[in-house]
Amino acid sequence: MRATSAALWETVHAERRHLVADLAGLDEDEWATPSLCPGWDVHDVVAHLVDTARTGRLAFVREMLRARLDFDRANETGIARERREDPRETVAALQSVADLTRTPPANLATRLVEAIVHGEDVRRPLGIVRRYPEAAVAQALGYQRRTAVSFGGGRERAAGLRLVDRTTGATWFDGTGAGLSVEADALDLLLAVSGRPVAPERLEGPGASHLVRASPSGRDDPEQR
Incomplete structure (x- = not known):
């Protein structure tokens, strides 16, 4: 919601x-x-x-x-x-x-x-750790997955992947729900989809390597694209 x-x-x-x-x-x-x-x-x-x-x-x-x-x-x-x-x-x-x-x-x-x-x-x-509200991270990830990279999102990076929050089980996917799964904390999924570097060991599943390759470090500013 x-x-x-x-x-x-x-x-x-x-x-x-x-x-x-x-x-x-x-x-x-x-x-x-x-x-x-x-x-x-x-x-x-x-x-x-x-x-x-x-x-x-x-x-x-x-x-x-x-x-x-x-x-x-x-x-x-x-x-x-x-x-x-x-x-x-x-x-x-x-x-x-x-x-x-x-x-x-x-x-x-x-x-x-x-x-x-x-x-x-x-x-x-x-090295500062912050626990963000789960609902906020989930909404941000949902938006980034739906939004094209050219507009500051990460739709192309997440294409064909089934993203699973290992903590809550929440899932984000293309229309059919099919695709290689990537399981991680929702925050790591959000960062990877947004083009930020995430350590490969923090992402699990058959689609993990695809998301790592699609998510090089970048300066995408969603608020301006």
């Missing part, structure tokens, strides 16, 4: 605040840790989250026109705009925008995907 808009925003706001709390006390070297997004360090991802939290529909269109419809260029401009010299100030900025409900012209579920996937882009390289 999908969350209502109000419930979804409540989850997104809570996840932003959880990330702020998790990043308190990082030292200088930790801020420079490469994230799961190639070319971005931890500080860059946080600045990106500040930028996207501030970005509404009109602002998104304006920034895309300035970037000549180049998503990567628009993202880099946003990071440069919101990245403070002192990372602690960038975190403070994320705290200040945590409860905003702005969104670009995209499905609201992209806000949920962003909060979880970018949260892991930062947490995993730092």
Whole structure:
């Protein structure tokens, strides 16, 4: 069952605040840790989250026109705009925008995907473990499985695969339900479908190798595609 808009925003706001709390006390070297997004360090991802939290529909269109419809260029401009010299100030900025409900012209579920996937882009390289609400992860995974890669999803990566959450038994699949199965924690499935690197040993089943090959590390930003 999908969350209502109000419930979804409540989850997104809570996840932003959880990330702020998790990043308190990082030292200088930790801020420079490469994230799961190639070319971005931890500080860059946080600045990106500040930028996207501030970005509404009109602002998104304006920034895309300035970037000549180049998503990567628009993202880099946003990071440069919101990245403070002192990372602690960038975190403070994320705290200040945590409860905003702005969104670009995209499905609201992209806000949920962003909060979880970018949260892991930062947490995993730092060794920080976060238990996300199961329903939120399931909704984000369902959205990513249905959405084309060109729009920030992972439909092509998951094509022909039957994704099974080893904890709850929840399953995501193409219309027929047939296909090679991949069993893992729903969070790992979400990351793999979203193009993030997941250790092969965390994915089990005859379709696991297919999903690993289809999910190289990438900087897909679902909130802007």
